[in-house]
Amino acid sequence: MGSAEVTRGSAQKPVGPAPAGSSPETPWPVRVVSSKITQWIDRLGAVWVEGQITQISRRPGTRTAFLVLRDPSADISLPVTCSPNLLTDSPVELTEGTRVVVLGKPAFFPGRGSFSLRVTEIRPVGLGELLARIERLKALLRAEGLFDDRLKRTLPYLPRCIGLVTGRASAAERDVMSVTQRRWPDVQFKVRNTAVQGPGAAAQVIIALRALDADPEVDVIVIARGGGSVEDLLPFSDEALCREIVAAVTPIVSAIGHEPDNPLCDYVADIRAATPTDAAKRVVPDVVAELALLRELRGRSTTALRTWVTREERLLGQLRTRPVLADPGRAITDRAAEVERLRSIARRDVDRLLVAAQSEVSHVRARLSALGPTATLARGYAVVQSISRDGELHVVSTVDNAPAGTELRIRVNDGVFWATAGEREQPKEGDDE
The missing domain is CATH 3.40.50.261 (Succinyl-CoA synthetase domains)
Incomplete structure (x- = not known):
């Protein structure tokens, strides 16, 4: 799948212009391409590379050892070739998984069309450096x-x-x-x-x-x-x-x-x-600890609830023993005599006030009767009023107010009658009596 994706991705990208001398009519042979790749890679200098050894291949009697160096943080590997002496002479045994720093020069092998890093020095990464x-x-x-x-x-x-x-x-x-x-x-x-x-x-x-x-x-x-x-x-x-x-x-x-x-x-x-x-x-x-905690909490809750109920029952008992709740009618009975006494006092005070008020009313009525016109009329006096043409009444206080022929309205003790004024007469001696 990876190669298919790479091929598909490469087909979608535009390819740059072919170098001079290469065309569909005059293509380069494989040996020319391999030679040019070799020449280009040869121009690269030596480089220090860090990685982990994932594979070591050493065959007795051969002059080359093959390793695979892998990046510690990415899934990328690089083939490495070196002299077997570099492995045997290393101060630390080099095994798969050892992190190393190598000095090598990239190399391309035209015969196999492969690339590798030709290493000339290998340094294991020490614990202190790690x-x-x-x-x-x-x-x-x-x-x-x-x-x-x-x-x-x-x-x-x-x-x-x-x-x-x-x-x-x-x-x-x-x-x-x-x-x-x-x-x-x-x-x-x-x-x-x-x-x-x-x-x-x-x-x-x-x-x-x-x-x-x-x-x-x-x-x-x-x-x-x-x-x-x-x-x-x-x-x-x-x-x-x-x-x-x-x-x-x-x-x-x-x-x-x-x-x-x-x-x-x-x-x-x-x-x-x-x-x-x-x-x-x-x-x-821990389920055992949790169940134990639940039992403890349940016991504590039960104890707390029972303590609360006992306390409330004791409080209710104290409230029920109080006189006001033991005999609710006693307070009314004890207060009945007091209420009756207060009612008698109130009734007596009201009667006294009524008697005083009645006496005061009688005195005022007597004074009013003595000072009012009714008592005066009862003694033989009369109230004489003249009647004007428009029907209005005017009290006659002098003889000038009632010339002869004036219609008069005369009120006496037991009623009213009308009269007509006669000739004026001078009062005689002793009439006031």
Whole structure:
């Protein structure tokens, strides 16, 4: 499939103009093309290259050893040829998985149409150099903020499905699954077995991590591996793997090595577990402990409820023993005499006020009768009023008010009658009496 894609992609890209002397009518022979490629590659100088040895082929009696050098962070390999003496004279045994720095010159072999790197010097990368590079990468990732706690995702309290990335039939896989299922038997696993050391480990872990992160059923991912040397744990300090962990959506637990081991993926993961067993304890709760906690909480709740009920019953008993609730009518009975006394006082006060008011009314009525016109009329006096032409009445107070012929209205004690004024007469002596 890869070659088909490459061919299809090449056909879509425009090809530059053919060099001078090459045309459909006068094409170059294969030997000419191979010679020109050889001449072009020969112009390249020697270069220092770093990688991991993934394959070593040495045949007794031959003057050439064949190696495959692989990029630690990408799935790219390069064939290498060298003298067998470089392998046998190395101060450190060179095996598959050893990281090295080589000095070589690119070479093209026209007879086979192959390319390789002809190496003249091989230097194994020492432990100190590896640690220094890890520290430089660690400082770089920290400066970019990839270790920030604010980027850490929270683990689900009870995951339904756990994704596990680990070595096939490894102790780490056995520990994680056995401890997890013992703590919570209903949990499910989706396991991706990969290489956990060597040149291809980081790339395989990245592929497995992407697959589990894209699975909607996976709630949390555990990357687990047992202890080992710095070289064995080197894939878990790979920059590409660290960035893939940060970019993942699913929470990730790093359980690499033992307590002293600290690969870089521990710093970028959401949770760092000391061991695979510790990772299992962090991912799921212990069903036995949870049931014990439920029993404890149920007992505490029962005790609290019973204490509250007892306290409320005691309070109700105290309230019921109070006189006002023991005999509610007693308060009314005790107050009845007081109410009756107050009613008598009120009635007496009202009667006294009524008598005083009646006496006052009688006195006022007597004064009014004495001062009013009725009493005067009863003594023989009369009120004389003249009647004008328009029918209005005017009190006659002097004889000038009633000339002769004036119609008069005369009111006496027991009624009213009309009369007509006669001639004026001078009063006689003694009439006032």
